Amino acid sequence: MPPNTDQSSSETPTRTTGTVVVVGNPNVGKTTLFNRLCGLRAKATNLPGTTIEARHGITKCNGNRITLVDMPGVYSLALDQPESQSVAHCIAGKLEGTPTPAAVLIVIDATNLARNLRIANEALRTGLPCVVAMTMTDTASRRGLTLNAAKLENYLDCPVVPINARSGQGIDTLKKAISRARISASSLPSPDDEARVSEWCDGLVREAAGGTVATRNQKMRDRLDLAAVHPILGLLLFITIMAGLFYVIFALASIPMDLIELIFGHVGGWLHSVLPEGAIRDLVVDGVVGGLAGTVVFLPQILLLFFLISLLEDTGYLARAAFVMDRLMRRFGLPGQAFVPMLSAHACAIPAIMSARLVPDRRDRLAVILVAPFLSCSARLPVYVLLLGVLFADRPALAGLVFAGCYALGIVAALLSALLARRTLLKGRARPMVLELPDYRRPSIRTAALTAWDRGFLFLRKAGTVILGIVIVLWWLSAYPSSEPPAESIALKEQASMVADAAESESMEAEAESIATRSALAHSFAGRIGRFVQPVFDPLGYDWQLTIGVMTSFAAREVFVSTMAVLVAGGDDVEDPAIIKRIENARTDDGSRMLTPSSAASLLVFFVLAMQCLPTLAVTAREAGGWKWAMLQLGWMTAVAWLAAWITRMLVQAGGWA
Amino acid sequence: MTSPNTLSELSAGTEAILANATCGTDEGPLLRAMGLEPGERVRIARQGEPCIVEVRGTRIGLSRDISCQVQVTPAT
Numbered sequence: 119m120p121p122n123t124d125q126s127s128s129e130t131p132t133r134t135t136g137t138v139v140v141v142g143n144p145n146v147g148k149t150t151l152f153n154r155l156c157g158l159r160a161k162a163t164n165l166p167g168t169t170i171e172a173r174h175g176i177t178k179c180n181g182n183r184i185t186l187v188d189m190p191g192v193y194s195l196a197l198d199q200p201e202s203q204s205v206a207h208c209i210a211g212k213l214e215g216t217p218t219p220a221a222v223l224i225v226i227d228a229t230n231l232a233r234n235l236r237i238a239n240e241a242l243r244t245g246l247p248c249v250v251a252m253t254m255t256d257t258a259s260r261r262g263l264t265l266n267a268a269k270l271e272n273y274l275d276c277p278v279v280p281i282n283a284r285s286g287q288g289i290d291t292l293k294k295a296i297s298r299a300r301i302s303a304s305s306l307p308s309p310d311d312e313a314r315v316s317e318w319c320d321g322l323v324r325e326a327a328g329g330t331v332a333t334r335n336q337k338m339r340d341r342l343d344l345a346a347v348h349p350i351l352g353l354l355l356f357i358t359i360m361a362g363l364f365y366v367i368f369a370l371a372s373i374p375m376d377l378i379e380l381i382f383g384h385v386g387g388w389l390h391s392v393l394p395e396g397a398i399r400d401l402v403v404d405g406v407v408g409g410l411a412g413t414v415v416f417l418p419q420i421l422l423l424f425f426l427i428s429l430l431e432d433t434g435y436l437a438r439a440a441f442v443m444d445r446l447m448r449r450f451g452l453p454g455q456a457f458v459p460m461l462s463a464h465a466c467a468i469p470a471i472m473s474a475r476l477v478p479d480r481r482d483r484l485a486v487i488l489v490a491p492f493l494s495c496s497a498r499l500p501v502y503v504l505l506l507g508v509l510f511a512d513r514p515a516l517a518g519l520v521f522a523g524c525y526a527l528g529i530v531a532a533l534l535s536a537l538l539a540r541r542t543l544l545k546g547r548a549r550p551m552v553l554e555l556p557d558y559r560r561p562s563i564r565t566a567a568l569t570a571w572d573r574g575f576l577f578l579r580k581a582g583t584v585i586l587g588i589v590i591v592l593w594w595l596s597a598y599p600s601s602e603p604p605a606e607s608i609a610l611k612e613q614a615s616m617v618a619d620a621a622e623s624e625s626m627e628a629e630a631e632s633i634a635t636r637s638a639l640a641h642s643f644a645g646r647i648g649r650f651v652q653p654v655f656d657p658l659g660y661d662w663q664l665t666i667g668v669m670t671s672f673a674a675r676e677v678f679v680s681t682m683a684v685l686v687a688g689g690d691d692v693e694d695p696a697i698i699k700r701i702e703n704a705r706t707d708d709g710s711r712m713l714t715p716s717s718a719a720s721l722l723v724f725f726v727l728a729m730q731c732l733p734t735l736a737v738t739a740r741e742a743g744g745w746k747w748a749m750l751q752l753g754w755m756t757a758v759a760w761l762a763a764w765i766t767r768m769l770v771q772a773g774g775w776a
Numbered sequence: 777m778t779s780p781n782t783l784s785e786l787s788a789g790t791e792a793i794l795a796n797a798t799c800g801t802d803e804g805p806l807l808r809a810m811g812l813e814p815g816e817r818v819r820i821a822r823q824g825e826p827c828i829v830e831v832r833g834t835r836i837g838l839s840r841d842i843s844c845q846v847q848v849t850p851a852t
């Protein structure tokens with residue numbers, strides 16, 4: 119990894135005068151406030167060994183540098199839930215990588231004071247200096263609710279600042295108040311005595327809140343909720359919204375994706391022309407530029423997905439949709455919230471796994487992360503197209519059907535694996551859904567943009583470095599040791615130079631070049647590994663060339679088609695139909711066809727199910743909190759893929775179609 | 777006074793007071809922290825799967841597994 123130059127994201131915030139933890143109920147505006155205070159200079163980290171995320175940022179209060187820690191929202195510090203325990207640990211200074219906080223910034227929602235005061239009480243009782251930020255004051259006053267911050271301040275015995283986290287109103291006052299954070303000396307009820315706590319909260323609300331609350335448009339909200347969670351109407355609405363979401367992602371992301379490929383293509387071409395021929399040029403052009411292009415190309419999809427999901431989450435719809443999907447997903451041991459990652463995985467498993475944090479329960483979340491790569495991502499498409507072309511060249515209707523079948527196979531494998539995981543490794547009672555249904559709100563573009571930026575940056579920094587390293591290694595394996603071109607190729611080249619006809623000479627040169635490339639790959643480490651590993655894939659009907667194709671696609675699946683093109687067709691222009699034809703007609707060493715119907719069918723099934731994406735593994739390790747999960751994912755998916763591919767081959771052969 | 781019912785037995789649009797033994801499930805502490813405390817008045821906005829209740833202006837969706845265990849007294 120490159121040295122971290124961004125001063126705000128140093129691992130141990132040493133120059134800060136203190137750490138302030140942001141604590142509050144879910145959905146009260148903690149993150150909005152955090153973003154207001156820290157801007158873009160935030161760094162998301164997983165809490166050690168968990169999938170729970172804390173975000174660290176730096177802000178200046180009265181000239182003091184303060185590290186702010188944004189934690190997930192919790193209803194209480196004493197609940198038997200990982201989130202709740204993490205927040206409690208963080209406050210107690212027991213969280214690795216976060217020093218004991220100097221103060222707690224309690225965020226309460228002005229429109230729901232009674233409930234928010236419970237966690238305020240718990241935070242005040244920790245004995246740390248506290249400050250209270252009261253958000254949603256704009257909504258409160260719109261509803262005719264007046265809140266007396268001075269009175270609250272008096273009763274809680276610590277600064278209380280009314281703010282509007284969305285517009286930024288009151289933020290400056292809050293910044294000054296943070297340095298006045300104080301240990302409350304007010305008499306606070308023990309959280310164990312629930313009756314007293316409610317009494318205390320109610321008493322404070324009576325004192326501090328006034329005004330006649332305008333009756334809100336309850337009928338309207340009831341109707342919206344009824345429609346949104348309705349078994350049929352809700353499902354239709356859900357399908358429409360999701361279809362729209364993915365249409366927008368696919369339609370809009372393709373433009374920047376093409377552009378990225380174009381730009382990297384040009385950069386590669388330019389470097390190719392200026393660098394002297396040799397290992398360095400190969401490394402820079404094919405390894406580094408190629409690897410970067412392969413990473414950055416995912417960025418538009420990731421940015422768009424998170425932007426749109428953040429907008430959707432902000433409207434309040436996602437909480438309703440979770441109930442709709444819960445009816446279907448619960449049968450497979452997954453909660454309703456798992457639908458966002460599961461759907462996103464059809465675009466790319468990387469953003470899908472990154473969005474698994476919408477799933478509240480740790481076990482559920484791990485199950486989702488583990489099975490997400492089973493779902494057919496867009497990188498599998500070129501492989502499907504190639505293999506379906508081989509299998510059903512003259513039967514497009516059947517090809518279409520099998521194509522849909524590939525998607526179905528991925529979904530079935532994912533759901534069954536999730537069920538299995540929840541029954542064995544991630545055993546535990548499925549938590550019945552309890553979900554606050556937030557008010558319908560106009561989504562904030564600012565929040566969505568910040569979320570997208572945050573995720574995109576995280577992806578580039580964490581995954582990008584790993585991905586790049588892996589791509590370089592794979593490139594090296596397939597490029598070295600460099601071998602002498604075979605005699606056949608040299609002879610052909612000599613012949614070509616003697617042929618008068620320019621066109622014929624050129625085609626002979628190309629042929630010579632292709633023989634040389636093929637021989638180089640065969641003699642490279644990758645080629646040797648391919649030959650060595652081939653017995654493993656022999657039962658599936660793959661020769662050493664297909665084995666190399668399968669092996670190299672561990673970097674990324676789409677590499678398969680270009681590897682095969684290089685390997686058996688001597689060119690890597692996979693758009694060229696002639697090259698595709700040559701792949702289809704390629705021979706094994708003993709002269710039989712490389713892609714028979716049975717080996718093509720088993721290859722297709724293998725590609726549907728196998729974990730062949732190192733970038734995804736890197737992201738799994740990050741999000742699940744350890745490489746052991748990534749290894750489990752790799753092992754399980756490869757085993758399932760191998761077995762299913764073998765069964766497929768047997769069935770096709772038994773059907774007499776080989 | 778009518779005998780206590782569970783939340784899942786009440787029809788949409790009615791109101792009820794949460795009884796003292798709020799919930800026998802593991803979710804009890806969570807429900808109470810979310811504001812479903814004994815003595816609170818709730819309005820049932822939707823019955824079934826999920827059951828949607830409103831307490832002090834906050835809406836909470838509960839799957840039936842939970843709503844059938846929450847004890848209430850119907851409010852007049």
Ligand SMILES: Nc1nc2c(ncn2[C@@H]2O[C@H](COP(=O)(O)OP(=O)(O)OP(=O)(O)O)[C@@H](O)[C@H]2O)c(=O)[nH]1
Nearest residue numbers: 144145146147148149150191253254282283284562
């Ligand atoms: N009207 C209004 N909306 C706000 C205010 N603060 C936050 N919001 C909105 O409230 C919603 C939730 O805000 P977040 O910042 O994501 O809340 P959070 O506390 O971080 O939520 P969790 O991380 O889920 O616990 C977003 O739609 C915000 O735009 C405010 O002061 N006024």
Ligand SMILES: [Mg+2]
Nearest residue numbers: 148149190191
């Ligand atoms: Mg947040």
